Every structure is written in structure tokens, then in C-alpha cells.
Amino acid sequence: MATVRIAVPRPIKSGLEFEAAFPVKGRILEALLCPDCEAEGYIRMRIARDPKKGWSYDPKDAATYVDIYGLDPRDSYTKVRAGEWAEGRVICFGFLKRVRARRISTVGPVLEGGTRLVGAVRVNSKVEIDFGLFQSELAFASEEERRKILKEAGVKAGSFVATDVGVDIELKRWGSKETVLRHG
Numbered sequence: 001m002a003t004v005r006i007a008v009p010r011p012i013k014s015g016l017e018f019e020a021a022f023p024v025k026g027r028i029l030e031a032l033l034c035p036d037c038e039a040e041g042y043i044r045m046r047i048a049r050d051p052k053k054g055w056s057y058d059p060k061d062a063a064t065y066v067d068i069y070g071l072d073p074r075d076s077y078t079k080v081r082a083g084e085w086a087e088g089r090v091i092c093f094g095f096l097k098r099v100r101a102r103r104i105s106t107v108g109p110v111l112e113g114g115t116r117l118v119g120a121v122r123v124n125s126k127v128e129i130d131f132g133l134f135q136s137e138l139a140f141a142s143e144e145e146r147r148k149i150l151k152e153a154g155v156k157a158g159s160f161v162a163t164d165v166g167v168d169i170e171l172k173r174w175g176s177k178e179t180v181l182r183h184g
Contacts, residue, residue: 009116012164016096016153018129020136024169025055025087025180029067031077041077043169044069045086049133055181062109066133069112070167080171085180088171092134094163098153101160104132113167123150123157 026047034040048057049066057065068090080086092111096119105118111133119131127138127146140146155161173180 009162012095012097012162014095016138016149016155016161017094018096018136018138018163019091019093020131020134021089021091022134023087023089024051024068026057026065026068026085027177028080028082028084028086028174030069030082031072031080033077041072041075042069043072043077043080043171045169066107067110068167068169069110070169071113072171073168074170076171076174080174084174085177086171086174087180087183088169088173090134091168091170092131092136093166093168096129096153096155096161096163098155099160099162101162104130104160107131107133111165111167113165115165115167116162117165118160118162121155121157121159121161127155129161 024045024047026045028043028045030044032042034042044067046057046065046067048055049064070090099118101118104120107115107117117131119129122128122130127150129136129138140149150156173183
């Protein structure tokens with residue numbers, strides 16, 4: 001009898017740190033209290049996969065949206081209700097590790113804490129990581145520090161990095177679809 005081994009990637013817990021924030025408008029699917037600690041809550045919202053084409057999406061076509069499930073650091077989960085539309089921002093953060101890849105891994109149907117993302121590195125006057133759904137710009141104290149850290153991490157233009165992303169959702173306003181989409 002043959003034994004089958006499945007290669008499970010090790011969690012990424014160290015390396016270059018990143019944080020990226022991007023605006024969102026979408027429909028609230030869930031708002032719930034953490035069942036483990038009862039001290040924080042989580043929000044799940046559905047947003048358009050490509051906001052450049054507008055904030056609306058087709059709920060019958062999974063290719064038009066992505067669900068984002070994240071920690072709510074502002075206790076909005078106690079006030080917002082499922083079915084309402086909301087505006088806010090998503091903050092993604094974590095550590096980056098250089099990986100062998102040929103392309104960006106697109107976010108599947110759900111972006112949540114622990115999702116493994118692969119991004120493409122661009123190095124010019126800035127160091128940018130493109131994860132497809134969002135981009136992150138790395139900051140350094142000086143040009144010398146930037147060169148040293150990128151060399152140690154083996155990160156250069158054209159390489160790829162992976163992260164086990166952390167996700168927070170901060171809501172600014174919520175209500176009917178018309179009210180939320182009318183602002184900004």
C-alpha cells in the first residue's frame with residue numbers, strides 16, 4: 001500500500017512586513033461576535049471584484065464579486081445588520097516570503113485571515129507588491145536600508161512573494177444601497 005503525502009506550505013510568520021489599505025463599498029453578509037473571546041467581532045461583506053467598473057456586482061455570477069471576512073476593530077459589527085450596504089476600508093497585513101511562482105494568485109471567492117496570496121514585485125523608485133485585488137507599497141528609512149533588506153530577503157523586480165494575509169475591516173457608514181453608493 002502506497003503512502004500519499006500532501007505538501008502543505010508552512011505558515012509565513014516572519015520576513016518583510018507589509019500593510020495595505022483600500023476602500024470598499026459592498027453588502028454586509030454577516031456581522032458577528034467572536035464565539036471564542038466575546039471581546040471582538042467579525043464582518044463579512046461582498047464587494048465588486050473590479051471596483052474600477054463600479055461597486056455593483058451580480059450575486060448570481062461569482063466572477064463579479066469577492067467576499068471579504070475580517071476582524072472589525074471599531075465594534076461596527078454591533079450596529080450594522082446583514083443585508084445593509086456599507087462603505088469603509090479593508091486593511092491587509094502580514095509577512096512576505098520570496099517564492100517561486102510565475103503569476104499572481106488571484107483571490108478566490110473569499111479573502112479572509114490566513115488566505116495564502118502570491119504577489120508580483122515591482123522595484124523602481126518604490127517597492128510595490130501587486131496581489132491583484134490590492135497593491136502594497138513597502139516603506140524604508142533610507143535607500144541604503146532598502147537595498148540591504150531586499151537583498152537579504154532575496155526580493156527583486158520581477159520576483160514573487162507570498163503571504164498568509166491578515167484582514168481587518170473598518171466601516172465608515174452603512175445603510176441602503178442607494179445611500180452608500182451616492183457618497184463619494
